[in-house]
Amino acid sequence: MSSALSGLCRYPIVQAPMAGGASRPELAAAVSDAGGLGFLAGGYKTTDGMYHEIKRLRALTPRAFGVNLFMPQPALADPAAVATYRGQLAGEAAWYETPLPEDPSEGSTDDAYEAKVAILLDDPVPVVSFTFGCPTPEVLAAFARVGTRTVVTVTSADEARTAQRAGAVAVCVQGIEAGGHQGTHRDDPEADGSGFGLLALVAQVREAVALPILAAGGLMRGEQIAAVLAAGAEAAQLGTAFLVCPESGAAAVHKKALTDPLFTRTELTRAFSGRPARGLVNRFLREHGPYAPAAYPQVHHLTAGLRRAAAAAGDPQGMALWAGQGHRLARTMPAGQLVEVLVAELAEARARRD
Known part of the structure; x- marks a missing residue:
C-alpha cells in the first residue's frame, strides 16, 4: 500500500467523496469494510450534519475512512x-x-470551512481531503499534529506543487474525465474544458512533485486501476462506479440515468x-x-x-446528473462486492501484464 494510505486500507481503491448526499455513511462503511477507503463528503453540509455523519460512520465500521472539505471561495461573482x-x-x-x-x-461562500476544520481537529479522523483549493501550511500542520493524513485535489502540476509546498501528505490528481465538479484551485472561465486527461496528468504530476498520487477520473474497471497504478499513482479514486450501489444516497432516478440509453x-x-x-x-x-x-x-x-x-x-x-465519462460501465451491486470485483480485475490485469 502507498505511503499516503499505508495501514489504512488493504487495497488501492478509494471511494470518492460525492457531495449532495451520495456518500452516505453506509457507503463509506461498506467500502472500508471491504478493504478500500471510504469517504464522507463534508461539502454542502452543516457542521452538525457533518459531525453526526462521522458518528454514524464510526458506529458502522471500525475501519479507517476520510472526510472531504470544500475550500472557501473568493467573492468573484x-x-x-x-x-x-x-x-x-x-x-x-x-x-x-x-x-x-x-x-x-x-x-x-465558505461552506463553514473554519468550523468544520475545528471539529476535525478536535475529534480527528484518519484522512481529510480538500477540494477547490489548498489549505494554508498552518492548517495542514495542525492536521499532521493530530495524526490526520491530508490530501489535496489537484488538476495541474502547478496545483500539485502548491500542495507540496503547503505540506500536504498526498495529492488526488483529477483528470478531466471525472464526474461532478472539477477541483481546480482557481475558477478561470477561459480555461473551461482545457484540462488534462488522467493518464497524462498523472505523468505530469509525478514528475513535478514527490508526493503520493491518488488518481481520479472516469475509472470504472480494475484494468483502468492497473493502468493508473502503472503510470505512477499509488491508489485509484472512483466515484461514478460507486454511485449506483444500493448504499449510495444518490436519487434512484440519478442511478438509473447512468446506464439509460437516453443519456x-x-x-x-x-x-x-x-x-x-x-x-x-x-x-x-x-x-x-x-x-x-x-x-x-x-x-x-x-x-x-x-x-x-x-x-x-x-x-x-x-x-x-453528475457522472464521469465511464458512466455506461456502471454496475449495480453492493459496494463491498464491487470492491471485491475491482480487486479481482486488478489482479487479472497485473497477471496479464506480467
Missing part, C-alpha cells in the same frame, strides 16, 4: 450576471412550482452550480448551460430548489 441567470430560470421555477431565492448571494454523453457545465462540473447531458444542461455565469456557489444556491423538485418528481431532465 457578478451580481448582474447572476440576476440575469435568475431571470432565465423563471420558467423552470414555474414548471416545478418552486420559488427561486431572491438573493442567492446570501448563501454561504448518451457527458459534458462539463456551469448550469447547476456556476462552476465547471461533468454531468449527463439533459434538457436543463442543454438549455441553460451556455448562459450560466461563473458564479459559484451563487448558482448552486439559485438552482438547489429546482434540482430538489425535479428529483422529487422523478424527472431526470431537471437534475444535476
Whole structure:
C-alpha cells in the first residue's frame, strides 16, 4: 500500500467523496469494510450534519475512512450576471412550482470551512481531503499534529506543487474525465474544458512533485486501476462506479440515468452550480448551460430548489446528473462486492501484464 494510505486500507481503491448526499455513511462503511477507503463528503453540509455523519460512520465500521472539505471561495461573482441567470430560470421555477431565492448571494461562500476544520481537529479522523483549493501550511500542520493524513485535489502540476509546498501528505490528481465538479484551485472561465486527461496528468504530476498520487477520473474497471497504478499513482479514486450501489444516497432516478440509453454523453457545465462540473447531458444542461455565469456557489444556491423538485418528481431532465465519462460501465451491486470485483480485475490485469 502507498505511503499516503499505508495501514489504512488493504487495497488501492478509494471511494470518492460525492457531495449532495451520495456518500452516505453506509457507503463509506461498506467500502472500508471491504478493504478500500471510504469517504464522507463534508461539502454542502452543516457542521452538525457533518459531525453526526462521522458518528454514524464510526458506529458502522471500525475501519479507517476520510472526510472531504470544500475550500472557501473568493467573492468573484457578478451580481448582474447572476440576476440575469435568475431571470432565465423563471420558467423552470414555474414548471416545478418552486420559488427561486431572491438573493442567492446570501448563501454561504465558505461552506463553514473554519468550523468544520475545528471539529476535525478536535475529534480527528484518519484522512481529510480538500477540494477547490489548498489549505494554508498552518492548517495542514495542525492536521499532521493530530495524526490526520491530508490530501489535496489537484488538476495541474502547478496545483500539485502548491500542495507540496503547503505540506500536504498526498495529492488526488483529477483528470478531466471525472464526474461532478472539477477541483481546480482557481475558477478561470477561459480555461473551461482545457484540462488534462488522467493518464497524462498523472505523468505530469509525478514528475513535478514527490508526493503520493491518488488518481481520479472516469475509472470504472480494475484494468483502468492497473493502468493508473502503472503510470505512477499509488491508489485509484472512483466515484461514478460507486454511485449506483444500493448504499449510495444518490436519487434512484440519478442511478438509473447512468446506464439509460437516453443519456448518451457527458459534458462539463456551469448550469447547476456556476462552476465547471461533468454531468449527463439533459434538457436543463442543454438549455441553460451556455448562459450560466461563473458564479459559484451563487448558482448552486439559485438552482438547489429546482434540482430538489425535479428529483422529487422523478424527472431526470431537471437534475444535476453528475457522472464521469465511464458512466455506461456502471454496475449495480453492493459496494463491498464491487470492491471485491475491482480487486479481482486488478489482479487479472497485473497477471496479464506480467
